[in-house]
Amino acid sequence: MKGYKVAVMGATGLVGQEVIKILVQRKFPVESISLLASDRSAGKKAFFNHDEVEVKETTPESFEGMDIVFSAVETGISKRFAPIAVQAGALVIDKSNAFRTDPAVPLVVPEVNGQDIRWHKGIIASPNCSTIQMVVALNPLHKANPIKRIVVDTYQSVSGTGSAAIEELTAQAKQVLNGQATAPHVYHHQIAFNVLPEIDVFMDNGYSKEEWKMVEETRKIMHADELAISATCVRVPVFISHSEAVNIEFSEAMTPDEVRRILSQSPGIKVLDDPMISLYPQAWAAAGTDEVFVGRIRQDASHPRGIVMWVVADNLRKGAALNAVQIAEEAIKRDWLKPTRNPETVGAGLKPARPGGQE
Ligand SMILES: NC(=O)c1ccc[n+]([C@@H]2O[C@H](COP(=O)([O-])OP(=O)(O)OC[C@H]3O[C@@H](n4cnc5c(N)ncnc54)[C@H](OP(=O)(O)O)[C@@H]3O)[C@@H](O)[C@H]2O)c1
Structure with a gap:
């Protein structure tokens, strides 16, 4: 099975830690993992499947080459970085409130509306817990x-x-x-x-x-x-x-x-x-x-x-991390990882917000 380059943004938080655990538990096809957090956590060590991984500060360059970004940060940070990750070619699955009510962004619970993954333009929102x-x-x-x-x-x-x-x-x-x-x-x-x-x-x-x-x-x-x-x-x-x-x-x-x-x-x-x-x-x-x-x-x-x-x-699991991982699994299973329509508009209308923007 093909492996994917995966980033977890907010990797030191409660949801991010749970995402890491669930990726391992469900044997998600990870080719490489990038653990991202704030500058406060840069250099800290975390574990992915018994491997020690260094946590890096999230910067606009963090998303180059990524296939999937699990975003488990607060709304303002997600608004800032998710569009950058999309421009870099990644599918962003966002746990925050940043895009949930945006009509251009699917809001998905795979058991209920997995088919909505199909029309994503690079970001899929995971609902409130x-x-x-x-x-x-x-x-x-x-x-x-x-x-x-x-x-x-x-x-x-x-x-x-x-x-x-x-x-x-x-x-x-x-x-x-x-x-x-x-x-x-x-x-x-x-x-x-x-x-x-x-x-x-x-x-x-x-x-x-x-x-x-x-x-x-x-x-x-x-x-x-x-x-x-x-x-x-x-x-x-x-x-x-x-x-x-x-x-x-x-x-x-x-x-x-x-x-x-x-x-x-x-x-x-x-x-x-x-x-x-x-x-x-x-x-x-x-x-x-x-x-x-x-x-x-x-x-x-x-x-x-x-x-x-x-x-x-x-x-933390079905209400957040598990639902996000299930969205990624469904996107892979149905071959919907990349936007299917108007690929040239990926990220359009999703302008990076100012750093530190709040809800
Ligand atoms: N907890 C839940 O049950 C739940 C359920 C659904 C949705 N959510 C949503 O999921 C998101 C994360 O929640 P959480 O409960 O995991 O919060 P949390 O435990 O407070 O973790 C926040 C994470 O964001 C990181 N972060 C803070 N500032 C950052 C920055 N400037 N750049 C990059 N990363 C930064 C933190 O890194 P540092 O450790 O370096 O500060 C930490 O990894 C929120 O949007 C929340 O609303 C949470």
């Missing part, structure tokens, strides 16, 4: 019985914010247990032993940007512009895995058994649902796994066409 696990669980049901409305409440782990948030929760938990005062840095309030209904910035309509990402991204991935969605996104003191209570209104009535049957036959999903023995998806058990777990499937007692369920997945 809470959106990915929800659409994996909803899409097979939507195909069987069109969904009219979704109300979702999330319980999102701190790893969704990055490595600094893991350190903050660890430090604060110790401080609280030792009777010491805590000082929040990453979040606006203490996260240890607390629950914060604030993820990303608040918008004029009262929703947070994270909540609005779930609305816009779900519609784009599922090709369902009219889908009614309301989300409340909440940060909880859990290290890894996001949990979601999802309330769905279908076009027709559907029994919980029918929902269980469809989901248990769908790719990437594992149904764990036996309340009699307290069997349901849990965040800690989902950490380090690849499936989207669904349980607590029940009729909505307040609506004849309503179903309620509980959806859990590892936000």
Whole structure:
């Protein structure tokens, strides 16, 4: 099998580290690997498949000769470097929010809309972590019985914010247990032993940007512009895995058994649902796994066409790194690595942003 020249941008971060692990675990055809981060990490050593690799500072020259770039950096950095990587001939699979709602960029969850990879012009966006696990669980049901409305409440782990948030929760938990005062840095309030209904910035309509990402991204991935969605996104003191209570209104009535049957036959999903023995998806058990777990499937007692369920997945794997690697695998499998249409317009309209540009 042909091997590919692969770069991981953000290789020292939580998602980048997971990408490296998953490339090895899934025996991704890597010919060479380039690990990129900020100048702070230049010269540090990291491992790829037991081989020590030096981390390099990301510069415009970092992408020359690359086939695939996994971008796991914040939005402003991705906006700056992704177009440069595309101009250099690479396919960029971006984990940030930089291009997700750009109509010229496909937003892909392979189990749901893998065919959208085909029309990429050099960049493919991987959705927000809470959106990915929800659409994996909803899409097979939507195909069987069109969904009219979704109300979702999330319980999102701190790893969704990055490595600094893991350190903050660890430090604060110790401080609280030792009777010491805590000082929040990453979040606006203490996260240890607390629950914060604030993820990303608040918008004029009262929703947070994270909540609005779930609305816009779900519609784009599922090709369902009219889908009614309301989300409340909440940060909880859990290290890894996001949990979601999802309330769905279908076009027709559907029994919980029918929902269980469809989901248990769908790719990437594992149904764990036996309340009699307290069997349901849990965040800690989902950490380090690849499936989207669904349980607590029940009729909505307040609506004849309503179903309620509980959806859990590892936000660093299916919610981020695994989804990105699956996109690359799908592009290779279908021979869609290079843009198929108008190759001369690769990168057009994707001007490099100023260094340090923010969301
Ligand atoms: N965490 C999740 O569950 C999750 C899920 C979906 C999407 N995402 C998105 O994935 C991206 C990465 O998230 P993360 O959680 O992995 O964050 P993280 O742990 O904070 O890691 C950030 C990475 O970006 C690198 N970086 C910072 N400044 C840079 C620069 N100027 N040039 C090049 N690299 C630079 C860092 O390198 P240094 O170590 O050198 O600073 C580090 O490798 C974000 O856009 C995030 O929104 C995250």
